[in-house]
Amino acid sequence: MAPSTEPTASAEEACPITPVVDLVFSRWTTSILWVLSRHGRLRFTELAGLVGSITPKVLTQRLRQLERDGLVRRTAHAEVPPRVEYEVTELGHSLSPVFDTLTRWADQHLARVRDARHDYDTAGRPRPA
Numbered sequence: 219m220a221p222s223t224e225p226t227a228s229a230e231e232a233c234p235i236t237p238v239v240d241l242v243f244s245r246w247t248t249s250i251l252w253v254l255s256r257h258g259r260l261r262f263t264e265l266a267g268l269v270g271s272i273t274p275k276v277l278t279q280r281l282r283q284l285e286r287d288g289l290v291r292r293t294a295h296a297e298v299p300p301r302v303e304y305e306v307t308e309l310g311h312s313l314s315p316v317f318d319t320l321t322r323w324a325d326q327h328l329a330r331v332r333d334a335r336h337d338y339d340t341a342g343r344p345r346p347a
Contacts, residue, residue: 222247222279241287242289242316244274245280245286246272246277246280247283248268248317249270249272250265250269250280250284250290251268251284251289251306251310251313251317252283252304252317253265253268253269254290254304254306254310255306255310255311255314255317258305259293259303259304259305259326260305261283261301261303261304261305262274262278262281262302264279265277265281265304266276267326269328278315284310288309288310289306289309289310289313290304290305290306290307290309290310291304291305292304293305303335305318330331
């Protein structure tokens, strides 16, 4: 069979939500946005404690990216010792309905996903090499 001469669709053309998924659902981003949305303005150490097992280095990287993307605002107060706070921007808050929908979906369906995984795993399916 001859190779296709049809142009290959970009990820965005194939699925228009791909850029949003890449932006919002990368590792730790959802947790950071969720915590800031639910708790409001937080200092770095407060945020780190609520997010969980994230390292300070990774939290700093993710916060910088979220600030760059316009989803989080960083406010540095001219105090000694320095105080820096983070909060979700209006653009970041616009994702709340998405998170609410995903929360409802999880509440309604994750038990079925776990059951399906268990059934698949116990049905003697070959494991990938």
